[in-house]
Amino acid sequence: MAGFSEVADRVWVARYPWLDVNVSMVAGDTGLLVLDTQASAELAREVVADLRRVSAQPVLYAVNSHEHWDHTFGNGVLQAEGAELVCHETTAETLPEHAADVRRQAAEEDDPRYAAVAATEIVVPERTFSSAISLDLGDRFVELVHPGRGHTAGDLVVRVPDADVVLAGDLVEEGNPPGFGDDCFPMEWPLTLDTVLSLTTSSSVVVPGHGAVVDREYVEQQxxxxxxxxxxxxxxxxxxxxxxxxxxxxxxxYDPRALTRAVTRGYEQLPRAQKRLPLV
Structure with missing residues (x-):
């Protein structure tokens, strides 16, 4: 059982073994914010059970760091707990098509965990933003910031200023090459991480979307x-x-085998002026 571990003042992280995905929780005196909701309704119910071992406070907000299914498919369960669902505006636009594709592919998998994925009805957040917003947890505010495009077009990070914590989603991954997928922006990702770094200090705790908690130095290296x-x-x-x-x-x-999509996407995203005719 994963369970939540406190990584800073009233900031907890649960690291779940399937897909090595993190779910984070921030508490204020009026309630909780949860970042990312797991890969199915079934797994999200485990998240709720785990967080209830830590706090009986109401879940005020459930935030999606980006559109991908392992971070969003538990939205309905958290909404049923009373949470207002929040994401970047681009994530709200792209999530329905992404979810439909994932559910269709999951239905063809033999692993029983994918059956739960295929059976999950996705709920798209209604509250969105373009650049940044603050959410009130009573005695503390948390900041949601869209630092730019990188892992996806709709990445956001959550900053807890009084605890010096940044919840980075999949803009940062520990222990593996970053997730260069079909919807990544490799040419913009470095500048996006510069913005993330501007939200940190030398003492910051940074929580990646997957893997162990890291520090600013790790983010600089990535x-x-x-x-x-x-x-x-x-x-x-x-x-x-x-x-x-x-x-x-x-x-x-990184291992070139992990960079196939990064290279293809990078070539596609370069302006014409930066491309020459192929060498012959």
Whole structure:
């Protein structure tokens, strides 16, 4: 059983074994904020049981760090607990199609955990924002900030200023290469992480979307590695190296097998002026 562990003043994190996903909880004197809601309604009910071992306070807000199913499919369960669902405006736009695709694919999997995913009806947050908002937990405010595009177009981070904590979602991942998926923005991700870093101090606790809690130094390292990926893509495209040859044409900070989508997306997102005709 994962359970919630306190990582700062009234800030808890539960690290769940399937997909190594984190769910975070912040308490004020009037209630709770939960960041991310797990990968199915069944798993979200486990989250609620775990958080009730920590606090009997009402759940005021359930926030989605981005659209992906492992962070959003428990929305309905948290809403039933009384939470107002909140996300970035882009996440609200893209979540329905993403959820439909995931449920369809999950129905074809043999793993029984995917049956619960396929059976989950997704609930899209109604409260959205574009740049930043503050949410009131009574004796403390938390800040939701959209620092830019990176892992997805709708990434947000949660800052708890009085506890010096940043809940970073999948803009930061511990122990693995970052999640360069079909909807990532590798050329913008480094600058997005610069904004995240601007919200931290040398003593900050940073909670990634997956893996163990990290510090500012870890985020700086991951920012630099993602920056190398972006600059390498730009260099290869500028020299006319075809996208199909890019992974074999350079040294990368991660296993090249993890960068297939990063390279493809990076080439697609470069302005025409930064691309040359392929070398022949």
């Amino acid at each position: 920012r630099n590695e993602i920056g190398i990926v972006a600059e390498t893509i730009r260099d290869l495209a500028t020299r006319g190296v075809p996208v199909a040859d890019a992974l074999a044409a350079a040294d990368w900070p």
